[in-house]
Amino acid sequence: MTQSKTHERVAFGVMVAFFVLAPLVVYPVFLMKVMCFALFACAFNLLIGYGGLLSFGHAMFLGTAGYAAAHSAKVWGFSPEVAIVFGTACACALGGIAGVLAIRRQGIYFAMITLALAQMIFFYYLQAPFTGGEDGIQAVPRGRLLGLLDLSNIWAMYAVVLVVFLAGFLFIYRAIHSPFGQVLKSIRENEPRAVSLGYDTTRYKLLAFILSATLAGLAGATKAIVFQLASLTDVHWSMSGEVVLMTLLGGLGTIFGPVVGALVVVSLENYLAQLGAWVTVVQGGIFVLCVLTFRRGIVGELGRLIRRPL
Template identity: 75%
Template sequence: MSATTDPYVGATLPAVAGVSPPHVVAFLIMTAALVAAPFFVYPVFLMKALCFALFACAFNLLIGYVGLLSFGHAVFLGSAGYGAAHSAKVWGFPPELAILFGTAAATVLGVVVGALAIRSKGIYFANITLAFAQMVYFFSLQAAFTGGEDGIQSVPRGTLLGVLNLKDTLTLYFVVLAIFLLGFLLIFRAIHSPFGQVLKAIRENEPRAISLGYRAEQYKLLAFVLSATFAGLAGATKALVFQLASLTDVHWTMSGEVVLMTLLGGLGTVFGPVVGAFIVVTLENYLAQLGAWVTVVQGVIFVICVLTFRRGVVGELGNLLRKSL
């Protein structure tokens, strides 16, 4: 029933709010910095930050571009970690398959949780996702294959595609960087795609989008599943980097942390979640000797962020430069 012939093909105009030069410049700077970084900074720390950056980007796809606050995104990070760790350690999967398997597990969970949560909005949506996260947490605590409190330890990193030995830290770093960049670009593309346009319309005015003939819930579900999948990719990669899948990654505090990263960096901006993730991971690293006080410091930062720079670091920067970043 949709019209396939369009007599106006050929009329071209530059996209309005699409991929802009500042995006390209910022992307090149980011990539160059990340390629050079392992020669100056401890690579494992960088890999941790990259995994969280991808996690935050996945989360931002949902809150920044659909306006849905999930408070259970740790589910996808954590269960993908368990999936990757278990398949690599017990079934002897090579790293590429282990990561794929972990990510697929997150996708499946994303379909289930999404299908049930997407019908509600606002605080109810946050509550339903949190409830699921708690269920998965207690399942992970009790189930045999997750190792309960101990988690799955000494996960073998193996050899990627039978060629790259991931025991070498620098090799592993560049593999993780490649995964991060791939995920980042795919999320960026999704935001700037025909699908992304409809998502923005739904975020701006859902009843109007429906009255134009869009079945909004299907678009929201696909966004949720994509978000879960990329969160899973981050979690599966993280499990191989640390050779560990543990309860920390499915705990609700992890779901809270990703909210902090995204807000701090800039909600609904392309680069904000990356910046936010690096800031939070750096803080945790350098403040580690403060012990439990880390949480207090994080709380204070959160409050300052909300009170003084609501758009987040990148959002405020973009506002200063009058560019969308």
């Protein structure tokens, strides 16, 4: 059991090295986008990969936190760190409400309720005046971190995103490898048995849902500050679909899978952007291919090759 940690450390080191060195050769804004989506996918994976719950409305947390952070930074003049915390807290609160409503349902019903809630949220943001409707909230000031570090400097911004991403990643890692995570896995494996051992499984699932929503919010709020924009794209149902794709492609229930999945999906979108609507077709094709040929996802298959979970 102890030896299985070594390869995780190595993989973590590779990941950190990648995000530290890559901006020397790759456009940093692109990498920041990757990290935001990677955190979003990791948060989603906490819920489905370790709790066995498929949420089809996770965009509502990403988007809500984005709007809250953007609005508070732009209109209320919050400093970036406070705006991010505020956005994350909003996603956490929404996660609590959505969780209480959805958590008692299972399988497809759970997915449908989360989708329905996310659609309600979407149409609310479409109409609400503060979101700017189709225009979104634009020109959000990045401001100065703690009043000191000017985030309009791309490297300062990059460092902040990297720290947020790594902190979120480690937080999820700890949650998975905690006494709570152990109970969560047992619920995923066999819920009636977990009940018969005396666990109030609903509460554990609710906590997992709220944690996942909160971290998705952290990703959304950070993203809004980085891109100085909060828009309907982030609350649209296709965003909920995209995070499923990222997680599945990278490897459901693997620690590093969602990061790899996010990297692949965001790269495709960026570098195939000139194909226009065909990007969606390519994504669909990859999705089908993934489900048919490598269901464990990229990292899942890799883990199988080296016979260690990654």
